Amino acid sequence: MAVLSLVARRLAAALVLLGALSVITYGLLVASPGGPEQVLLGTRPSTPETRAAIRAEYHLDDPFPLRYAHWLGDAVHGDFGVSIYSREPVTDVIADRLPVTAGLAGYALLITFAVGVPVGLVAAMGRGGLLDQGITLGSLVLLAVPPFAMSILLLYGFAVALGWFPVFGAGDTFMERVTHLTLPAVALAAAQAAMVVRQMRAAALDLAGQDFLTFARARGLPRTRVWIGYALRNAALPVLTVGGLLLAANLTGALFVEQAFGLHGLGALLIAAVSQKDIPVVQALVLFGGAIVVAVNLLIDLAYLVVDPRVRHGAVAL
Amino acid sequence: MRGVLAGLLGLAVLVALFGSHLAPHDPAAQDLALGVAGPSAAHWLGTDDLGRDVLSRLLAGAGSALLWPVLVAVGTTTLSTSLGLLAGYRLGWIDAIMMRTVDLAIAMPGMLVLIVLVGVLGGGYGWSVLAMAVLFTPGDIRVIRSLTLAQRELAYAEAARTLGLPPRRVMFRHLLPNLAPTVVSNALLSFVAALVSLAGLSFLGIGLPAGTPDWGLMVEENRDLLDLNPWASVAPVVLITLVATSATLLGDRLFDTLSKGGAR
Numbered sequence: 001m002a003v004l005s006l007v008a009r010r011l012a013a014a015l016v017l018l019g020a021l022s023v024i025t026y027g028l029l030v031a032s033p034g035g036p037e038q039v040l041l042g043t044r045p046s047t048p049e050t051r052a053a054i055r056a057e058y059h060l061d062d063p064f065p066l067r068y069a070h071w072l073g074d075a076v077h078g079d080f081g082v083s084i085y086s087r088e089p090v091t092d093v094i095a096d097r098l099p100v101t102a103g104l105a106g107y108a109l110l111i112t113f114a115v116g117v118p119v120g121l122v123a124a125m126g127r128g129g130l131l132d133q134g135i136t137l138g139s140l141v142l143l144a145v146p147p148f149a150m151s152i153l154l155l156y157g158f159a160v161a162l163g164w165f166p167v168f169g170a171g172d173t174f175m176e177r178v179t180h181l182t183l184p185a186v187a188l189a190a191a192q193a194a195m196v197v198r199q200m201r202a203a204a205l206d207l208a209g210q211d212f213l214t215f216a217r218a219r220g221l222p223r224t225r226v227w228i229g230y231a232l233r234n235a236a237l238p239v240l241t242v243g244g245l246l247l248a249a250n251l252t253g254a255l256f257v258e259q260a261f262g263l264h265g266l267g268a269l270l271i272a273a274v275s276q277k278d279i280p281v282v283q284a285l286v287l288f289g290g291a292i293v294v295a296v297n298l299l300i301d302l303a304y305l306v307v308d309p310r311v312r313h314g315a316v317a318l
Numbered sequence: 319m320r321g322v323l324a325g326l327l328g329l330a331v332l333v334a335l336f337g338s339h340l341a342p343h344d345p346a347a348q349d350l351a352l353g354v355a356g357p358s359a360a361h362w363l364g365t366d367d368l369g370r371d372v373l374s375r376l377l378a379g380a381g382s383a384l385l386w387p388v389l390v391a392v393g394t395t396t397l398s399t400s401l402g403l404l405a406g407y408r409l410g411w412i413d414a415i416m417m418r419t420v421d422l423a424i425a426m427p428g429m430l431v432l433i434v435l436v437g438v439l440g441g442g443y444g445w446s447v448l449a450m451a452v453l454f455t456p457g458d459i460r461v462i463r464s465l466t467l468a469q470r471e472l473a474y475a476e477a478a479r480t481l482g483l484p485p486r487r488v489m490f491r492h493l494l495p496n497l498a499p500t501v502v503s504n505a506l507l508s509f510v511a512a513l514v515s516l517a518g519l520s521f522l523g524i525g526l527p528a529g530t531p532d533w534g535l536m537v538e539e540n541r542d543l544l545d546l547n548p549w550a551s552v553a554p555v556v557l558i559t560l561v562a563t564s565a566t567l568l569g570d571r572l573f574d575t576l577s578k579g580g581a582r
Contacts, residue, residue: 017425024431032438144566146514148521149555152537152544156552160544167544252429259522260541270430271522274437282434289430297425 003305003312010301014294021290022075025283026068032277036060039279040084080284085276090284094266101265103177104257105250107185108192112246116193120200127205136201139194147253151187151260158183184261188253192246199242203235210234236307240300247296251289323568330561333377334384341374345531354546364547366540372550376557379531383517384561386443390512393451394458395505399497401455402462403489407470416459423456432515437524443516446525450512458504465500469493499576506569510562517558533558 029036038046040054055061058081059070074081080090123135159167165183207213216226255267262268266285273281304311333340343361349369356364363372405413432453436446469475470493478488494501520526520534528539533554540550 013421013425017422020422021426021431025434028434028438033440140567140570141563144510144514144563145559146518146562148518148534148537149559152541152551152555153559155541156544156548160548248427248429251427255429255433256518256521259538270433271437271524274434275523277438279438282438286427286430286434289427293425293427 006301006305006311010298014298017294018287018290022072022287023068025286026071028282029279030064032279039277075283075287081280083273083278083281085273085278085281090280093269093281094284094288097264097266097269100263101254101258101267104181104184104188104254104263104265107178107181108188108250108253109246111185111189112192112196115189116196117200119193120197121204123197123201124204124208132201135197139197142190142194143198145191146256147187147191148256148260150190151184151257154183154187155260181263184257184263187260188250188257191253192249195242195246195249196239199238200235203238207231207235233307237304240303240307243300244293244297247293251293320568320571323564323571326560326564327568330380330384333380335381337377337380341371341377343371343374345370345374345378346529347371354543354550356547357549363549363553366536366547366550367543372536372540372547372553375531375536376533376553379533379536379554380557382443383513383533383558386447386516387509387512390447390450390454390516391505391509393447394454394508394512395501397451398455398458398504399462399494399501402459403466403493403497405459406463406466407485407489407493413463417463420456420459423453424460426453428453429515429518433519433522433524436519440525442525446516446519447512450515454508454511458508461500461504462497465497466493469496499573502576503569503573506565506572510565510569513558513565514562517554 029039032039036058037051037054037060040058041050044050059067062070078091082088083090083093086093119135123132126132155167159165166180213226213230216230221229254265255270257263258265258267259271266288269281270285272278273285338345347370349365352365352369354365354367354369355361358364361371361373363376365371366375401416405416432446432449435449439445466489475488475492478492483492517532517534517537520530520532521538523535523538526532526535528535536554537551537558540547543550544552
């Protein structure tokens with residue numbers, strides 16, 4: 001019962017968030033300089049006929065709530081209209097750019113956890129030592145370095161000065177793609193890995209002194225059971241919480257990294273669309289980003305339910 | 319360590335205030351015959367593709383790069399501290415409404431909204447700064463509120479209430495000093511976030527006309543010159559990173575010292 005009401009509450013909150021985002025994004029069209037008619041006309045010649053066609057096509061003569069409802073109805077069905085710049089359906093434009101960004105984000109996430117978790121554990125094991133202090137300070141510094149700064153430094157160091165990696169583009173074959181995406185992925189992962197290191201270190205230190213671990217060992221439970229069933233399960237909670245933060249960092253970080261490395265992904269698409277006032281593309285991308293954030297946060301909540309029985313039985317408020 | 323950090327930030331303040339007077343050349347003066355060149359005696363950090371002096375542009379841009387974020391930090395901290403105290407101390411419907419709004423605002427992909435709003439509605443620093451203050455405040459409200467909730471139950475707060483002091487006095491004269499470590503470190507973190515976001519926005523080419531001597535914009539405009547005069551792009555990156563890192567580390571240290579010395 002507690003589980004059901006929790007899930008229902010979360011779903012409702014997700015819908016409210018997406019609703020608010022959709023009003024903001026739709027409002028963009030109305031508020032943009034020149035008004036909706038001018039924006040949607042784009043570079044086409046402005047004659048009474050084309051204007052009338054635009055007004056009819058986008059229901060511009062209807063009152064705002066009705067227009068919004070029309071637009072939202074289409075958007076829910078995946079129809080965001082046509083890009084003003086390229087005249088192609090918005091969904092096609094996005095589908096075209098998605099692989100680069102997805103590859104970059106996935107690669108960065110892989111680096112984040114492959115580096116962050118073991119380094120955090122190493123720091124916790126050598127608590128207070130020189131290595132621990134170095135790791136803690138290093139992760140604090142990395143957290144403060146913005147992705148675009150990291151990109152430029154990596155680009156200069158490893159691509160221009162040392163020449164180990166390509167400077168530009170995303171590559172064609174799979175292997176090319178991996179070498180082209182390595183520096184961008186590292187730039188994106190650096191701050192996130194630092195976040196995971198700090199979280200992992202804190203979780204491990206917190207666990208080390210817990211009575212239930214001592215008791216589990218005292219009962220003679222096998223080592224694997226103690227580590228996986230007891231320690232890892234408890235350490236997973238704070239790391240899960242960071243998941244949402246990581247995602248937000250990933251989404252916005254990708255914008256900067258793509259710009260710095262000249263990758264043609266969704267981030268570059270958004271920047272181009274914003275500067276060209278290609279509102280339909282901007283609207284679709286903002287809602288897409290919002291939907292991803294909402295979906296992942298829901299998944300994290302569900303993961304809490306799976307991992308932590310206290311949440312499942314409603315003993316701990318989430 | 320703290321001396322070094324504070325010294326670096328003090329230097330940054332001086333440069334921000336007097337940077338444009340210190341510039342050895344006119345930051346907008348072009349020398350197309352010279353074009354892009356590496357460091358020399360006349361141009362310590364070299365020139366960009368239009369032959370403009372990189373050092374002078376950095377100095378001229380220091381004011382906007384550093385002072386606007388200070389404005390964001392002051393605005394965000396004032397707003398979030400008063401609202402957080404109010405919500406946590408008064409509770410009831412004020413708290414309920416505020417917390418629902420904060421929940422919604424925190425769940426928003428903030429940077430995305432910032433980029434889109436500033437990019438589409440047109441620009442200048444003013445809008446970005448206002449949007450940032452609005453976006454950064456909710457997170458701090460939540461932190462201050464949760465601390466207020468803990469503090470209001472302590473004996474000294476109860477004593478102040480029993481004495482019949484008005485809520486405003488209890489909140490700002492009694493509770494606030496006990497939240498000082500968090501307020502100070504929040505302010506420094508807001509400054510860092512604003513510095514990085516502002517530089518990031520101009521790096522993306524959003525909100526500023528081309529040619530403005532702005533650190534973020536310089537990074538982007540001179541990115542293609544990395545092989546000819548790397549300093550043109552790397553120097554602003556180093557400055558942004560240096561200021562952001564020292565402010566973060568200083569906030570971290572200050573929080574530790576204040577909460578050790580100030581804990582009552």
